[in-house]
Amino acid sequence: MDAKTGMVLGFNGVHPFSKVDISDRASVQELLRTLLDPLEPFFSPNKARVRCPGGTAVRFDLSASDVEGIARPLWGLACLLAGGGEYHGTEWWVEGLKSGTDPENPEYWGYPHDNDQRMVEMCPLGFALAVAPVFWDNLTEKERSNVETWLGNSINEKNMPNTNWLWFRVFANLGLKKNGGKFSQDRLDSDIKHLDTFYRGDGWSNDGPEGIHQMDYYSSSFAIHFLQLLYAKIAGDEDPERAAEFRSRAQQVALDLAHYYDEEGRSIPFGRSVGYRFAMVSFWGALAYAGVELPAPLTWGMVKGIVLRHLRWWQTQHAIWSPSGTLTIGYSYPNMYMAENYNSPGSPYWACLSFICLAVPADHPFWTSEEESQWGHIPSVKALKHPGHIMSNLGGHCMLLSSGQACSYPMKGTHAKYGGFAYSSAYGYSVPPGLFSLEQYALASQLGLSDDGGEYWKTRRLSEYAAIEERDGKPVLVSDWRPFPDVKIRTVLVPPEEATPNWHLRIHRIEAGREVMTADGAFAICNENSTDGRYLDLYDAETGEGTSPKIIGNYDLNTPAGWAKGSEGAFAASKGAVGIRSLEDKVERSANLVNADPNSNLIENRTVIPTLQHTVKSGERVWYVSAIYAKPSGEGVPKRSYLDGWNAPPTIPGWLKAEMAS
Known part of the structure; x- marks a missing residue:
């Protein structure tokens, strides 16, 4: 790949993503790097924005779309760094954080308005600050103040949709809290308390209040369960009661969610935002990250199998890439008909949630177990209330x-x-x-x-x-x-x-x-x-x-x-x-x-x-x-x-x- 021009996948081109032999932790680290590398040519000069190719518009402004471009891949990079891995382009994101939160920088991200898309992207930024010291440690006092103002003050003062979005504000505050920055404990607590009203029982949360029945991948791998488990890991020592509750919910719902993944590694596409692709298995890596004890008959070999088979299946979907090697909007090929009005060219990188498994230590049974299938151990037909x-x-x-x-x-x-x-x-x-x-x-x-x-x-x-x-x-x-x-x-x-x-x-x-x-x-x-x-x-x-x-x-x-x-x-x-x-x-x-x-x-x-x-x-x-x-x-x-x-x-x-x- 030419770092200045980007790769060009021609008639017989195969993306490096599809060439990785997925077998262990190191190979999944390499898989992530093949996702991050093609982004290099699309960084802005001061590294605060990534404008993925595509040119399509969304319901929010172009600047917010550029923020998606830099923030969403950070899910993968932060997980890699939290697990002791390395990436040669880490400094791009460090510089981007500095530039994007500096009001005097021409690439400043801008304060969010009510219900602003920027709030979504504050979640991976908050998570990265919480788990990867390189981001906060490389900031000067003034730069830290800029991050506190942009990430904390602005989001805490604004209205948010009454959905899984509230978790994004939790993580904005949590990232600052873990580094001794200015944050709002009152807002953090009140948001989690309200999010608990979405809980319906047996491990399941609804993506919204009473009157809405929407339990898709947002209820598990894209947002709610995933972020509950990350919270249990990051804040568990200070908030053990909540952490225990979130782990308990995950134990219960795991026995239901295991039914959504087949022997070939495919997930059942259902609901909105399936263009986030392999984010569908994020829940399973988060179980290991949060230290959840698996409910019988599930084993870590089964969990590992669900994740790795899923990634291998996506390796066979060769049409998901742009000629420049970036992810496209779509599912198994570029498709705007199925896209939501909030899917920008950078949106698909929410798929990087799936790399939470890289934050799991190498000696965890998630990595040391032999892959197994859950099928033959769970019922072939099951009603989910x-x-x-x-x-x-x-x-x-x-x-x-x-x-x-x-x-x-x-x-x-x-x-x-x-x-x-x-x-x-x-x-x-x-x-x-x-x-x-x-x-x-x-x-x-x-x-x-x-x-x-x-x-x-x-x-x-x-x-x-x-x-x-x-x-x-x-x-x-x-x-x-x-x-x-x-x-x-x-x-x-x-x-x-x-x-x-x-x-x-x-x-x-x-x-x-x-x-x-x-x-x-x-x-x-x-x-x-x-x-x-x-x-x-x-x-x-x-x-x-x-x-x-x-x-x-x-x-x-x-x-x-x-x-x-x-x-x-x-x-x-x-x-x-x-x-x-x-x-x-x-x-x-x-x-x-x-x-x-x-x-x-x-x-x-x-x-x-x-x-x-x-x-x-x-x-x-x-x-x-x-x-x-x-x-x-x-x-x-x-x-x-x-x-x-x-x-x-x-x-x-x-x-x-x-x-x-x-």
Whole structure:
């Protein structure tokens, strides 16, 4: 790499991140360095700002975006230094702290306003001050005063969102406190006391007050649990009661969170900000950092395995980098459709949270244990009361069924990020890149309804009722929702069973006060063949790839070859196979393949979605019973086996027949 011009990843370029053989602590240290090195050309002259390439705007000012650029990688650097590691560019961040907090410097960061993004970036700065002495020790008295004023006084005087943000102010004060700087103990205590009102029980915290049901990765790895554990480590001697409580919560929730990570290292993408990528496993390194005693049956080998397998999986995602070697906005490739309005080019470096494991001593069992898998030791199906999820690890992937969660405001694609029925570690969710036709709505794992002939589609976002219930002694998820005021839907989600591990059921009872078209989508799957990368053709048993029926586009919807009976279903096979078929006998739905617009899915940039379609007349009440098939590809899974279970779907359970009859 040329330090002055930055690396250029060309046609066959492979990022140094993907070349590290991850096996031990030293290799993970090197992995972090491959993330930090490409940032060098993007530092400002006085080192206070990092402007990552991309040029995209966010809801806050460009200066705050530049502060993100320097502060977020500091999560990784601070962890490296806290664990005794070294980095040749540490001085860049030391100088940046001096320049950015100096009102007389042209690169001064500026005082934050109420609800200012700068407050978020004060969290890694506070953490770095608390754990890496190089930052405070290299400041003069005047520079320390500048840091105290910018980091302490300014944030303590401002309003903050009533969310996980309050933890960021805690760490701004904590960083100053650990160095004898000016801070507010009253503010620190009052913020933690208020954050405790987010606690819901059994280890789970909500990302907000009563009335909001949002328990995504912010509740664990991105913010709340992660920062609770860091607090327990840094402030535990002075605040032992709180530290013990935070460790206890982590012990409880660990047995639930273990269900979100599969054998291949993939996490289940769910909710907002998944563009922070490998930050999804930060919780597990923080357990070791905070000295938590693991609950049985978890072992440190299992925890280590979750973290290292996850990092290895991201090493296989070669499209996540810009040509300059910096992280892009997106998930498995650059994607602005799934981005939030607060994702600047520097935002993805919140992923550096995952390197908290580098602050863990080399002799900790996290590092000395042999890697293990948690699977085979924890249940393959488990209902999680607080997030409203039923987790499963059957059929080759981890999956969660979800009902009742919603972001507190209607962010872009919020219905897809929280309101979908099923989320898979193998297939990811899809977001709409446009507002016309099913191709643009990309209704993966969603039921869409249209009252205008198929231009606009409404899906589940807010539920009037959502709960885990039991049927025949097994958990199901029940939700009531209204896409239109006079259209009421009850949805029941049934997880896979050992006998049919690749299938789950979705039951919809629809009472329509107006005529509506319906579209029930399966998972989205890669729409490319492995020979020449063209769209999938009709299924070929010899290659193990293709679709049934034929893929049609939005210009030839009336092509008979593109439709099948709902009972016959529709499937697509490429990287594994997904499909959907109807089990009900009183409604005749039709099956087809929706050729979703490119870049709608998080993991694959070209996808197709097997879908069942129908029209419900005004005044009708109908039952849909959809069986959704998913068998991912993987090591040791022959292509010809992708559809082994397709012709043996589950039957309608007896309890459901009784409910439908009544």
